[in-house]
Amino acid sequence: MLSRKFAVVSLCISFAARSSSLYAQSTSPDAQADKAPSTSDVEGNRTLLLRLADTYRMDWHPAELAGPDPVRRGYPAPLDSPPFPSSDYSVGGTPVIGAPDTQTYPLMQAINGNQSRVKVYGWLNGGFNASTSNKGTGANAPASYYVNPNRMTGDQQVLYVERLPNSVQTEHLDWGFRFAQLYGQDYRYTTAKGYLSDQLLVHNRQNGYDPVMFYFDLYVPHIAEGMNIRVGRYISLPDIEAQLAPNNYTYSHSLLYTVDPYTQTGIVASIKLSNHWLLQAGFSGGDDVAPWTKDATPTGTACVDYTWHKGGDALYTCANSFNKGKYAYNSLQGYYETWYHKINAKWHTDTEFWYMYERDVPNIAGNVTKPIAPEVGANGAFCHPGQHLCYAPEYAITNYVEREINTHNYLSFRADYLDDIRGQRTGYQTRYSEHLISYGHWVGSTILLRPEVRLEHSYQAAAYDLGTKKTQFVIAADLIYHF
Numbered sequence: 001m002l003s004r005k006f007a008v009v010s011l012c013i014s015f016a017a018r019s020s021s022l023y024a025q026s027t028s029p030d031a032q033a034d035k036a037p038s039t040s041d042v043e044g045n046r047t048l049l050l051r052l053a054d055t056y057r058m059d060w061h062p063a064e065l066a067g068p069d070p071v072r073r074g075y076p077a078p079l080d081s082p083p084f085p086s087s088d089y090s091v092g093g094t095p096v097i098g099a100p101d102t103q104t105y106p107l108m109q110a111i112n113g114n115q116s117r118v119k120v121y122g123w124l125n126g127g128f129n130a131s132t133s134n135k136g137t138g139a140n141a142p143a144s145y146y147v148n149p150n151r152m153t154g155d156q157q158v159l160y161v162e163r164l165p166n167s168v169q170t171e172h173l174d175w176g177f178r179f180a181q182l183y184g185q186d187y188r189y190t191t192a193k194g195y196l197s198d199q200l201l202v203h204n205r206q207n208g209y210d211p212v213m214f215y216f217d218l219y220v221p222h223i224a225e226g227m228n229i230r231v232g233r234y235i236s237l238p239d240i241e242a243q244l245a246p247n248n249y250t251y252s253h254s255l256l257y258t259v260d261p262y263t264q265t266g267i268v269a270s271i272k273l274s275n276h277w278l279l280q281a282g283f284s285g286g287d288d289v290a291p292w293t294k295d296a297t298p299t300g301t302a303c304v305d306y307t308w309h310k311g312g313d314a315l316y317t318c319a320n321s322f323n324k325g326k327y328a329y330n331s332l333q334g335y336y337e338t339w340y341h342k343i344n345a346k347w348h349t350d351t352e353f354w355y356m357y358e359r360d361v362p363n364i365a366g367n368v369t370k371p372i373a374p375e376v377g378a379n380g381a382f383c384h385p386g387q388h389l390c391y392a393p394e395y396a397i398t399n400y401v402e403r404e405i406n407t408h409n410y411l412s413f414r415a416d417y418l419d420d421i422r423g424q425r426t427g428y429q430t431r432y433s434e435h436l437i438s439y440g441h442w443v444g445s446t447i448l449l450r451p452e453v454r455l456e457h458s459y460q461a462a463a464y465d466l467g468t469k470k471t472q473f474v475i476a477a478d479l480i481y482h483f
Contacts, residue, residue, distance in 0.1 A: 052110035052483075059106065059444035073098030073168055073225070074275050075311030078342045082442045083410040084402065085247050089314045089340040089350075091305055092237030093280055094228040094270035095176070095217065101164040106446055107483045122159040125184070125245040127478030128152040133465035137206075142426045142463065143434075143456065144258040145186050146251070146476055149465075154207065155478060156186040156245055165219035167226050173219065180213035180244070190243045192233070192263050193329045193377065194290025201377045212243060212263065225272040233265045236287065237280065237303055238318040238336040240350045240400060249400060249410075250438040251450045251478040255418040256396035259425035260354060261287035261321060261332055268301060278305040280318075287321050288330040295329040295375075312342035325359045327389070329378045332356045350400045357393035361424055381422035382429040392424035412438040412452075428467070430460035451477035 069076075077087035077099070088096045104114040105121035131149035133139040140149045158180060165176040182190060187208035191200045199208035215232025241248050241257040266284025273279060282301035285291035303318035320334040338352040362372040364380035372388055374380035383390035396418040403411040416434035423429035438452035454474045458464060464472040 048110055052106060055106045055109040056444075056446060059446050062444065070100040070102055071168055072100060073170075074272075075307065078311045078340075079348065080404060080407060082407055082445055082448075083404060083440055085249065089316075090240055090242070090247075090338075091270075091278065091314075091316060092235055092239070093230055093268040093282065093301075093303075095164055095167060097167045097219075097226040097228060097270065097272040097278070100168050101166070105482065118161070118163045120159070120161050122157070122483055123246060124157050124481045124483070125155045125478060126153060127155055127251055127476060129474050129476035131472060131474045133469060133472050135466045135468065139465045140472065140474065142255060142258055142432070143454065143472065143474065144253045145189055146474070147185075147188070149474075154184045156182050156184040158182050158244060165217050165228065167219050167221070167228065170221040170226065172221065174221075175219065176217040178213050178215055178217075179211070181209070182212045182243075183207065183209045186243065186245075189258070190262055192265070192288040192290060193295055194293040195233070197377075223271060225274060227269060227271045229267065229269050231267045233263055234268065236261045236264055236320055237268065237282070237301060238316060238320050238334075238338055238352070238354075240338060240352050240398070245478070245480050246448070246482070249402060249412040249440070250414065250436060251452055251476055252436065252454060252474075254396075254398040254414060254416040255432050255434055255456070256352060256354065256398040256416055259394070259396075259418070259420070260334060260356065261330055263288060264299070264301070264321070265289075265291055266299070266301075275311075276307055278307075280304070284321075286323065286328070286330070287332050287334075289328075293329070295331065297323050297326075297328065297331065299323040309342070314338075314340040316340070325357065327358050327361045327375075327378070327392075329375055331358055333358070346404045348402050350402070351397070352399075353395070353397045355393065355395045356425075357391060358424065359391055360389040361392040361422065362389060363387050379424050379427055381424040383422065390422065392422035394418065394420045394422075394425050408442040410440045412436070412440065414438070416456075426463060428458065428461045428463035430458045430463055432456060432458050432463070446482040448480040448482075449477065450480075451475075 079087050081087040107121055108114045108119050129146040131140055133149045137148050141147050160180050162178040163176045165174040185207055187210040190210045190212045191197050199205045215230050215234045218229045220227045235242055241253055264284040268282030270280045280303040284299050285296035286299045289295045299321050305316045307314045316338040318336040320336055322333055325333045334356045336354045340350050342348045361381040362374045363383035365382040367385040368388055381390055381392040398416040401413040414436040418432045420426045434456035436452055436454045441449045456472050458470045462468055462470050
């Protein structure tokens, strides 16, 4: 595992160094001159590694420097980041219109002092869990992402190449893009059918690779207070949580997030009408499917975000995916409501509710003759006796309460409830509850440690430890190392 992580870092450094070289050549007055390099590539890489080491040293032992807040259009950011994943409440499908790009990264600092708008960065993420479930592979499910009990895992090793559009200015069009690559156990949750999905759906590999995001952003300043158009494969719009480890408060995910859609491939427009209102409309091929698969179907998205109390409160209402609703690979009809609330300077809370369903789901309850086989990778449902197909709904709610101790430490409290009415999402027809306490500790702004304790219960069926237990207790922790 260590050798693999070292290989990933080496690849990233080499790629970024090459990108930096090309960037410097394209911007230098002598770019057209045919000059031999003054030092060897080996010496250049050695110098880059020394600068990278110095960047980490300064991050872990920073000088106390205060500077002016960056220019921003709109309400001030409600949260501090770090310690929290973002200074703004989560709204999918768009960068925060009017917010500046203030992110810096160790690798880019070593390359060019974080001066270029095209950035290469990422992280290494691994963890462990100790669980009361013990029957082997998959026994922690539906807990995620640590699906396998009592193991150390390489959860996700991620490399980003991106450029963010400048949406603070209102004078001209601007553009951006992101290409995010993920390798590790977590690909099991990000996989979309048609994007290298045989790794999971055919071979069931423990670790795999997923090009989890690739999209282009176009920022249009002269429509209302600004519009962003995103085209490509992007994270499904609503949700407090996201697939990528640094975007979450905790190591593990809520049951609510585990069973809902992850990505869509299509187009979404986000229009900022005012400091209060954001409208979004999109069109895709469906949830977690590539447009060229047989499961793809024209799917709409419509969301509205209302912000008040000078940015302290936000209500995000979203019809994430709506179409004919007929059973297919993750052909979910999803309707969401998320409320973000800043209590005071140290406390805030996030609450999310959704209702989802599919129609004409094959019956797997064993109470019908000549049952219809479910699609590979898509569960059937526990229908009433005599039904070959049935309507399969589920609903869930989760709440986070967050306490900032200081800019390096925070606490998370999560309560979670899921009713899988026909067992179509988890494989068990039952209700679940989950409670979690987590602590986040930063070293500088580049290393995050997140220990947690989690207790969950299934009420109508034994859904844990491969269908043998109703209750599960887990102690776990992960480490995120940013580069």
